[in-house]
Amino acid sequence: MKDVYIYDAxxxxxxxxxxxKGALRDVKPIDLLRTVFQAxxxxxxxxxALVEEIALGCNTVSGEQGANIAKIAxxxxxxxxxxxxxxxxxxxxxxxxxIQTAAMKIMTGAAQVAVAGGVExxxxxxxxxxxxxxxxxxxxxxxxxxxHMGLAAEIVAQLNDISASELxxxxxxxxxxxxxxxxxxxxxxxxxEVKKDNTTILDHDELIRQGLTVEMLTALPLVCxxxxxxxxxxxxxxxxxxxxxxxxxxTVGNAPGIADAASLLLLGxxxxxxxxNVSPIAKITGFASASVDPVIMxxxxxxxxxxLLSKNGLQPKDIDLFEVNESFAAIPLMYAKNLIxxxxxxxxxxxxxxxxxxxxxxxxxxxGSLVAELRNxxxxxxxxxxxxGAGIAQATMVEIVND
Numbered sequence: 001m002k003d004v005y006i007y008d009a010x011x012x013x014x015x016x017x018x019x020x021k022g023a024l025r026d027v028k029p030i031d032l033l034r035t036v037f038q039a040x041x042x043x044x045x046x047x048x049a050l051v052e053e054i055a056l057g058c059n060t061v062s063g064e065q066g067a068n069i070a071k072i073a074x075x076x077x078x079x080x081x082x083x084x085x086x087x088x089x090x091x092x093x094x095x096x097x098x099i100q101t102a103a104m105k106i107m108t109g110a111a112q113v114a115v116a117g118g119v120e121x122x123x124x125x126x127x128x129x130x131x132x133x134x135x136x137x138x139x140x141x142x143x144x145x146x147x148h149m150g151l152a153a154e155i156v157a158q159l160n161d162i163s164a165s166e167l168x169x170x171x172x173x174x175x176x177x178x179x180x181x182x183x184x185x186x187x188x189x190x191x192x193e194v195k196k197d198n199t200t201i202l203d204h205d206e207l208i209r210q211g212l213t214v215e216m217l218t219a220l221p222l223v224c225x226x227x228x229x230x231x232x233x234x235x236x237x238x239x240x241x242x243x244x245x246x247x248x249x250x251t252v253g254n255a256p257g258i259a260d261a262a263s264l265l266l267l268g269x270x271x272x273x274x275x276x277n278v279s280p281i282a283k284i285t286g287f288a289s290a291s292v293d294p295v296i297m298x299x300x301x302x303x304x305x306x307x308l309l310s311k312n313g314l315q316p317k318d319i320d321l322f323e324v325n326e327s328f329a330a331i332p333l334m335y336a337k338n339l340i341x342x343x344x345x346x347x348x349x350x351x352x353x354x355x356x357x358x359x360x361x362x363x364x365x366x367x368g369s370l371v372a373e374l375r376n377x378x379x380x381x382x383x384x385x386x387x388x389g390a391g392i393a394q395a396t397m398v399e400i401v402n403d
């Protein structure tokens with residue numbers, strides 16, 4: 001099996017995913033992708049005829065994000081026609097799954113060069129607009145135990161004795177860390193400004209808020225409602241007798257922001273660096289998937305990480321940094337408790353609660369952030385992990401390559 005290296009990682013800023021207020025609302029998802037495709041080509045003097053595989057994650061493959069946007073975006077960006085294109089749709093893990101898929105092609109020798117990442121324009125193609133049977137067909141939803149993720153987050157919080165105050169404190173930390181990272185321009189090299197008609201539309205993550213307090217977060221509306229969600233809650237209590245009652249703890253301030261963004265990584269074997277006369281910035285050293293009960297849904301990040309560590313003969317203490325997607329505040333808190341990992345190692349520069357979760361683009365964003373922070377701090381090894389609908393989860397491990 002060949003080694004797989006990351007040579008570059010870029011992304012657009014994350015814009016507010018709002019059809020009327022988001023800075024990127026007038027930018028088509030394919031234009032978000034063109035921004036990162038052209039950046040990867042320009043920054044690496046890349047002959048795009050070398051790229052054999054293009055794998056992009058996208059959660060809502062519909063409308064402007066339909067028709068195999070991975071392939072069409074490459075053509076639209078002026079890339080050589082001979083690259084294969086694959087759009088991966090696996091809920092929130094789509095981008096991370098796309099990176100793993102491209103990496104496997106290189107590992108097996110099926111390809112030498114690939115790009116992978118993802119896109120989601122939630123302001124233009126809203127979540128659930130594809131009307132998938134899991135949530136849109138009542139019979140399918142009932143047979144598969146569909147509940148909305150906010151309820152699953154409450155289950156996680158209650159099973160792990162996480163209080164409302166812990167949720168709010170974590171959310172405040174996410175914003176404070178994201179603000180600090182932006183002020184210090186930690187990710188400036190990897191963020192590609194979005195332009196339209198040669199005018200800059202957005203050059204920074206739009207959702208980060210300054211001046212937040214725990215009191216402000218506490219006053220925000222709850223994600224679930226005991227009366228509105230009564231039928232689903234009764235179903236949960238019947239299925240999970242260990243829950244004697246059900247509480248609504250998460251506010252909208254403890255949830256990830258809806259966002260627009262695109263991300264892209266340049267992957268290759270060792271020979272690619274020689275061809276481009278560039279050095280890799282990291283090596284992908286392993287990945288694993290997992291799936292848990294679809295009702296509890298969001299705990300799969302622990303299972304995927306444990307499987308990944310076991311396959312590589314490692315313990316949590318051997319990992320320097322973790323990027324755990326902030327699906328809700330309970331998830332990274334639960335992750336830390338179950339793996340016995342210090343919060344000082346998790347999402348050290350903030351996460352989706354502060355900066356938004358652009359679904360299909362998030363995997364590439366987490367990987368880029370992880371590699372950048374490992375290099376900033378002179379550390380070696382990190383894991384990025386994401387949970388998703390119906391209980392699935394992915395985890396990917398990287399190690400820094402010294403120049």
